[in-house]
Amino acid sequence: MKVDILASGSGGNCIALRTNETTILIDAGIAKTKIEKRLLEVGIRPDEIEAIFITHAHSDHIKGLPLANKYHIPVYASEGEWKDIPSVDKEIANILGLKGTLFDYEGYGDWIEIIPFQTHHDAYDPYGYVVQTENMKVSICLDTGVVDSSMLEAMQGSNVYIIEANHEPSMVEASNYPNSVKTRILSHIGHLSNQQTAEALSKLVTGKGEQIYLTHLSKKNNMPALAELTVMGALSKKGLKANIDYKIEVV
Incomplete structure (x- = not known):
């Protein structure tokens, strides 16, 4: 895929x-x-x-x-x-x-299965998605305030993780955003911080060569290098090394 x-x-x-x-x-x-x-x-x-x-x-x-x-x-x-x-x-x-x-294309040997899982965001009924074929599994977890056990279970064993690393909380607190916006971003129905993303990935990545894409970074309240280093730091505690055990890219 x-x-x-x-x-x-x-x-x-x-x-x-x-x-x-x-x-x-x-x-x-x-x-x-x-x-x-x-x-x-x-x-x-x-x-x-x-x-x-x-x-x-x-x-x-x-x-x-x-x-x-x-x-x-x-x-x-x-x-x-x-x-x-x-x-x-x-x-x-x-x-x-x-x-x-x-989706099943008989005769081509090509099928793709899309399975949603519930996320936590200020919307009516938001989803993340697992997309898988016979040989590959991709998990997509965008806007969510937390990653809970059912989300981890759904994403477990993926070859590719596309997940938001939206903000650094201290940068949000120091921003000129209204307090209501700060509260929303930091809430359980807001967005993932770098540390939350790192903690989730440390539970998911096993070192089998997974590809990680960090997405949905805030332009004002995050920095690509900071998001990447936070995740790499968490994975290094498991003994995993970037470009050897997994690959990581900030989008």
Whole structure:
């Protein structure tokens, strides 16, 4: 499975995953024309997208959904999140339960299974996703205030972890954000700090060559090097070394 992170952060989020015969998007949070352009840059035609899976209905995750109407791409989201998803044609709108869905292309030996798991964010019913084939498992955990045991169980054993490392709490506290915004970010339905992300990954990464992508970094309340070093420090306590036992990239 090939992973292309087309956009990450408060300006928009969009991830393309493809096998031999199947290409899906997780979120469509940048403008339709930008998604089209970035897909073509990585060798994907927009009309090849089989489905779009939405984590939650905040604008930085659904802004580009007119793409679905243009190319008649099925869109999947939890029942709760459809309350805040506008302007998707009824015939392509699908409610996704926690059992997930399977795309199976008989004759090609190509199948891809998408299983959601519940996250903790200030939305109606937000999801993370496990996307797996016969030989590969990718976990995608974006906006969430905590990583609980059920989330860890869902993501366990992945080859690729795409997870937010949004902020450094001391930088949030020192920022000029209103107190209400600071409280939201730091809450259990806000965003993950570098340390929270590091703690979760230290429970997940075993050193089998996993690829880690740190995403959704705050431009004002984090630094890429700080996020990376925090995670590497936690993994080093397990005896794991970057570029030997795992790979890490800050997006």
